[in-house]
Amino acid sequence: MSENQKVIEIEVLRYHPEKDKEPHKQVFEVPFTDDMSVLQGVQYIKDYLDGSLSFRWSCRMAICGSCGMMINGEPSLSCQTFLRDYYPARVRVEALSHFPIERDLVINMEGFIEKLESIQPYIIPKEPRTLAQGEYLQTPEQLNAYEQFSSCINCLLCYAACPQFGLNSSFIGPAATALLHRYNVDSRDGGKAERMELINSEEGVFNCTAVGYCSEVCPKHVDPANAVNQNKTNAAADYFLRFLAPKGGAK
Amino acid sequence: MNKRRPYVRSMDGWWKKNPFFVEYMIHEATALFVAAYAGILLFGLLRLSQGEAAWNEWLMALKNPWYIGFHLLALVAISYHTYTWFKIMPRTMPPVIVGGQRLSAWAITGSGLAVAAAASAALLGLVWGMAR
Ligand code: SF4
Ligand code: FES
Numbered sequence: 001m002s003e004n005q006k007v008i009e010i011e012v013l014r015y016h017p018e019k020d021k022e023p024h025k026q027v028f029e030v031p032f033t034d035d036m037s038v039l040q041g042v043q044y045i046k047d048y049l050d051g052s053l054s055f056r057w058s059c060r061m062a063i064c065g066s067c068g069m070m071i072n073g074e075p076s077l078s079c080q081t082f083l084r085d086y087y088p089a090r091v092r093v094e095a096l097s098h099f100p101i102e103r104d105l106v107i108n109m110e111g112f113i114e115k116l117e118s119i120q121p122y123i124i125p126k127e128p129r130t131l132a133q134g135e136y137l138q139t140p141e142q143l144n145a146y147e148q149f150s151s152c153i154n155c156l157l158c159y160a161a162c163p164q165f166g167l168n169s170s171f172i173g174p175a176a177t178a179l180l181h182r183y184n185v186d187s188r189d190g191g192k193a194e195r196m197e198l199i200n201s202e203e204g205v206f207n208c209t210a211v212g213y214c215s216e217v218c219p220k221h222v223d224p225a226n227a228v229n230q231n232k233t234n235a236a237a238d239y240f241l242r243f244l245a246p247k248g249g250a251k
Numbered sequence: 252m253n254k255r256r257p258y259v260r261s262m263d264g265w266w267k268k269n270p271f272f273v274e275y276m277i278h279e280a281t282a283l284f285v286a287a288y289a290g291i292l293l294f295g296l297l298r299l300s301q302g303e304a305a306w307n308e309w310l311m312a313l314k315n316p317w318y319i320g321f322h323l324l325a326l327v328a329i330s331y332h333t334y335t336w337f338k339i340m341p342r343t344m345p346p347v348i349v350g351g352q353r354l355s356a357w358a359i360t361g362s363g364l365a366v367a368a369a370a371s372a373a374l375l376g377l378v379w380g381m382a383r
């Protein structure tokens with residue numbers, strides 16, 4: 001360590017279920033350089049200060065979506081958040097809000113995985129198609145309709161930004177709704193009626209009160225709040241159209 | 252034995268934990284001023300239906316300095332509500348395509364605010380003209 005090595009304090013919310021009744025704070029002093037991300041700071045702790053610290057990461061380049069944490073209270077990808085932006089103050093690191101803490105910075109995401117399955121995140125063809133019919137063709141406009149909503153990396157920052165999900169964890173929430181919308185507006189898809197049942201349900205879009213923070217924190221500019229709120233209109237249309245053409249829709 | 256014991260954190264005081272949530276709560280709270288003002292106008296309508304004397308009494312009551320103070324407060328609150336309402340608007344509507352391009356969030360917020368300002372000015376002009 002050189003003379004003018006900068007040292008930053010990283011405060012981590014620790015929780016080890018086999019010995020802790022509840023989470024507690026622990027502060028580490030981490031030497032850092034200007035090119036180090038918060039993730040690298042946490043990795044330094046694990047490698048040199050306390051090997052028992054648990055957290056998720058993989059790509060360290062904002063692609064895989066596994067390194068989400070609350071950094072000074074804001075849902076962030078720790079691999080694209082830099083220690084230099086907090087120095088000389090202390091930086092606070094905590095597991096993503098609104099999810100149960102499994103261990104240290106690792107959240108329990110089982111609930112989200114179930115939601116992801118429930119939206120049927122794949123193209124449900126309008127009618128059976130033979131190979132001889134060839135591939136689907138799409139115009140640039142048809143691609144535009146869903147492309148933004150297909151950029152989600154399941155980092156769950158938007159759920160950590162959503163107080164309504166925090167208050168009611170059965171709410172299907174921002175990212176799952178964005179992905180649902182991505183398939184519903186795809187010109188190749190014919191599964192909209194099935195998915196709308198979920199949108200219209202108790203767990204559906206009307207849990208949203210348009211706080212809008214989910215879209216602010218999204219690192220991929222998915223704008224999940226937009227998907228949720230567009231589907232409020234769709235759900236209302238479904239509800240009223242049901243009286244005209246009684247089939248499918250709200251239950 | 253299963254050692255898993257996922258810990259659920261409390262949501263108590265959630266809106267105080269982030270400036271964004273504080274702004275959201277202020278936005279929601281200012282809606283009460285919108286409702287209160289609708290109440291005042293409805294009450295005026297009721298007094299109008301009760302005849303000229305009742306109406307004049309209501310007009311007099313409005314000149315009370317406390318009432319004027321409340322009007323100023325309501326103006327600030329409703330202006331803030333309008334601003335934050337149009338700020339969130341682009342997130343709540345389907346994309347608007349103009350000339351093959353998606354209209355920017357800024358353009359949507361800007362036109363909303365411009366329409367609100369123009370409508371307020373027109374209403375003010377109208378009432379001013381009638382009052383003279
Ligand atoms: S919508 Fe954005 S914030 Fe939410 S999980 Fe997907 S990439 Fe992450
Ligand atoms: S490590 Fe993959 S997104 Fe941060």
